[in-house]
Amino acid sequence: MIHEPARLEIFLTKLAFFFYGKSVYKAFADRLPLVGNERVLDFGCGMGTVAYYTARRLTDGHLTCIDISERWLKICRKTLRGYKNVTFLHAGAPAQPENSFDMVYCHFVLHDIADSELEAVVTALVKSLKSGGILIFREPLNEAEKLNIIKGLISQSQLILKSSRITDVPLMGNALESVYIK
Numbered sequence: 001m002i003h004e005p006a007r008l009e010i011f012l013t014k015l016a017f018f019f020y021g022k023s024v025y026k027a028f029a030d031r032l033p034l035v036g037n038e039r040v041l042d043f044g045c046g047m048g049t050v051a052y053y054t055a056r057r058l059t060d061g062h063l064t065c066i067d068i069s070e071r072w073l074k075i076c077r078k079t080l081r082g083y084k085n086v087t088f089l090h091a092g093a094p095a096q097p098e099n100s101f102d103m104v105y106c107h108f109v110l111h112d113i114a115d116s117e118l119e120a121v122v123t124a125l126v127k128s129l130k131s132g133g134i135l136i137f138r139e140p141l142n143e144a145e146k147l148n149i150i151k152g153l154i155s156q157s158q159l160i161l162k163s164s165r166i167t168d169v170p171l172m173g174n175a176l177e178s179v180y181i182k
């Protein structure tokens with residue numbers, strides 16, 4: 001389901017990025033196990049909060065930012081205007097050929113997707129990963145039912161859980177952060 005953000009939502013997100021950019025988004029981006037030459041997908045990039053910090057780590061790599069919302073994607077282009085190693089795609093699931101990415105991450109995205117659409121989205125994300133590639137999500141812990149569906153779909157896809165941790169995210173509460181390998 002496409003949801004275009006209202007002005008207030010955009011304003012509040014920009015405010016959160018300004019005040020919590022380092023403690024929320026940079027902290028997550030810095031934990032991504034990257035060397036710097038990978039091809040990475042930020043699925044549901046929003047205004048580019050995490051992408052802003054990931055792109056600078058990919059000194060010899062490439063970041064693809066996908067969002068279903070044209071308005072968020074337009075803002076994301078502005079947030080990342082200084083970077084040459086980023087591609088922006090307006091889509092509801094990865095449209096890339098299979099085995100395109102070394103890493104796919106979703107930061108507070110999957111819990112927003114309707115149950116009926118989740119299977120197709122997770123399948124496409126997994127397909128877009130190279131063998132040995134990494135899938136990482138961080139989603140709110142209070143969405144317990146949705147988390148169970150997400151975890152079930154990922155393990156059905158034969159990905160192996162490498163690690164899981166609970167992080168306390170300012171403004172958003174506790175979140176589950178899990179790392180899987182294909």
Ligand SMILES: C[S@@+](CC[C@H](N)C(=O)[O-])C[C@H]1O[C@@H](n2cnc3c(N)ncnc32)[C@H](O)[C@@H]1O
Binds near residue numbers: 003044045072107
């Ligand atoms: C809560 S925001 C998180 C944005 C960003 N990842 C962050 O942490 O700031 C969720 C984002 O996922 C996007 N989204 C939701 N469903 C999507 C889908 N099926 N495909 C691509 N993007 C989607 C929304 O448009 C929105 O930008």
